[in-house]
Amino acid sequence: xxxxxxxxxxxxxxxxxxxxxxxxxxxxxxxxxxxxxxxxxxxxxxxxxxxxxxxxxxxxxxxxxxxxxxxxxxxxxxxxxxxxxxxxxxxxxxxxxxxxxxxxxxxxxxxxxxxxxxxxxxxxxxxxxxxxxxxxxxxxxxxxxxxxxxxxxxxxxxxxxxxxxxxxxxxxxxxxxxxxxxxxxxxxxxxxxxxxxxxxxxxxxxxxxxxxxxxxxxxxxxxxxxxxxxxxxx
Amino acid sequence: xxxxxxxxxxxxxxxxxxxxxxxxxxxxxxxxxxxxxxxxxxxxxxxxxxxxxxxxxxxxxxxxxxxxxxxxxxxxxxxxxxxxxxxxxxxxxxxxxxxxxxxxxxxxxxxxxxxxxxxxxxxxxxxxxxxxxxxxxxxxxxxxxxxxxxxxxxxxxxxxxxxxxxxxxxxxxxxxxxxxxxxxxxxxxxxxxxxxxxxxxxxxxxxxxxxxxxxxxxxxxxxxxxxxxxxxxx
DNA sequence: GCCAGAAGTTAGGAGAGACAAACTTTTGAG
DNA sequence: CTCAAAAGTTTGTCTCTCCTAACTTCTGGC
Numbered sequence: 001x002x003x004x005x006x007x008x009x010x011x012x013x014x015x016x017x018x019x020x021x022x023x024x025x026x027x028x029x030x031x032x033x034x035x036x037x038x039x040x041x042x043x044x045x046x047x048x049x050x051x052x053x054x055x056x057x058x059x060x061x062x063x064x065x066x067x068x069x070x071x072x073x074x075x076x077x078x079x080x081x082x083x084x085x086x087x088x089x090x091x092x093x094x095x096x097x098x099x100x101x102x103x104x105x106x107x108x109x110x111x112x113x114x115x116x117x118x119x120x121x122x123x124x125x126x127x128x129x130x131x132x133x134x135x136x137x138x139x140x141x142x143x144x145x146x147x148x149x150x151x152x153x154x155x156x157x158x159x160x161x162x163x164x165x166x167x168x169x170x171x172x173x174x175x176x177x178x179x180x181x182x183x184x185x186x187x188x189x190x191x192x193x194x195x196x197x198x199x200x201x202x203x204x205x206x207x208x209x210x211x212x213x214x215x216x217x218x219x220x221x222x223x224x225x226x227x228x229x230x231x232x233x234x
Numbered sequence: 235x236x237x238x239x240x241x242x243x244x245x246x247x248x249x250x251x252x253x254x255x256x257x258x259x260x261x262x263x264x265x266x267x268x269x270x271x272x273x274x275x276x277x278x279x280x281x282x283x284x285x286x287x288x289x290x291x292x293x294x295x296x297x298x299x300x301x302x303x304x305x306x307x308x309x310x311x312x313x314x315x316x317x318x319x320x321x322x323x324x325x326x327x328x329x330x331x332x333x334x335x336x337x338x339x340x341x342x343x344x345x346x347x348x349x350x351x352x353x354x355x356x357x358x359x360x361x362x363x364x365x366x367x368x369x370x371x372x373x374x375x376x377x378x379x380x381x382x383x384x385x386x387x388x389x390x391x392x393x394x395x396x397x398x399x400x401x402x403x404x405x406x407x408x409x410x411x412x413x414x415x416x417x418x419x420x421x422x423x424x425x426x427x428x429x430x431x432x433x434x435x436x437x438x439x440x441x442x443x444x445x446x447x448x449x450x451x452x453x454x455x456x457x458x459x460x461x462x463x464x465x466x467x468x
Numbered sequence: 469g470c471c472a473g474a475a476g477t478t479a480g481g482a483g484a485g486a487c488a489a490a491c492t493t494t495t496g497a498g
Numbered sequence: 499c500t501c502a503a504a505a506g507t508t509t510g511t512c513t514c515t516c517c518t519a520a521c522t523t524c525t526g527g528c
Contacts, residue, residue: 017514017515037475037476038476038477039474039475039476047515047516047517048516048517048518049475049476049477050478050516050517050518050519051516051517052476053477054477054478054515054516055515055516057477058514069477069523070475070476070477070522070523070524097360100334100364101360101361101364102360103356103357103360107356110354111353111354111357114352114354115349115352115353118348118352119345119349120344120345120348122337122341123331123335123337123345126331126335126336126337127335130334130335251484251485251486271505271506272505272507273504273505273506281485281486281487282486282487282488283505283506283507284486284487284489284506284507284508284509285485285486285487286506287506287507287508288485288508289485289486291507292484303493303506303507304492304493304494304507
């Protein structure tokens, strides 16, 4: 047997930065439609616009984005594949950490942010199997399936419900731990049914009844929480 | 709230290479005593001696190794801490993947090789807790405890046992998947008791009885398998 | 429709980590 | 003891990804 290096890292693809750019662009495209600007990408990734500009150019050469200088970028199908793969990893890992290892809800995000780039396809599959091919992560976000199809949302921001309207807490942005902690402390989680009791004007709180208790939720929180609207006969 | 970047990677320590060097040096020190040579380090990591030489110099500046040009390197206490931390991560992850996710024995190594650099201290602790603070990984290797103390081995290579001697299969090098697969197929695993029936000369096989069956194990395998010798009255 | 400020790009450079190739030191066979 | 091979080091380059700073293009308020 030829003595191959014991711990050699086969070919160490250096995709991590590209994966993060793809994910950032995907998420920006998801809200703001059309091409996303260099500034927005840079901000989301915490780099300077100079860095983002250079990287977008490189990603365009690699076929990950379509990019017109001064006009912004959008993902190619290949770029979208990369983004969805990372999102699937991220959310599977979040759910796995929360369910299997009982890691607190507000801490799974940052761990997943790192690990999503480093699990093999085989481990991804084992995790998905262990969890029973789940469709939502602990924040209520949908998990792309094996073929990277995402079940589309029909949620709206909680702040858009009128007093009296009912809904189901669908998900909340997973990137702000203090919000997550706040909700966890009050035992509010995805799947909970809710009724808007009243809404105060001028950035005042939205009063929401969840599981029999009334919570005053600040304007920012009400923007971040997504709910599925329920009509009265559901 | 100031809009901090959503997915910013806090300060992205670039320690991965240093961690791998520390681990490689630790493992080389463990067998070959004294200072380890540039060549040996380079080979184990699959880089050229030039690269290893440069890196050892840098690690010496950072206080990870003591290094005398042309004389080899050895870990400082700090370097040993880094190595043991990685080994603890590696073995906890191996055991976790095998036990909790039922990943085959021969595939956990390469997955752990990557992940060991990317799990947080918090996740390390959750995994250790889930597994009940284990002391051995699925290859039988000891796992450093929280304070990085290793329970020392008193094992010998299977090839050193004389015919008639008894022992317990303690561990096997985890880096050669084909050996691992071979053993797994025959349902031979750490903890199994064994008796050497006979040993053929000139690199011939060692005949070993394990769980009532006799297996002919090649010379290379008999070198890689470590056993705890049992005296007749145990 | 002008032009300041916002958004974007380019140029130059840093530092990590690797490689190849030239060079130096150590070692061991005879 | 000698000297060639083995082991180790140095130098010059490369790639990747980021930064800062200077420069260019776009946009909207007047």
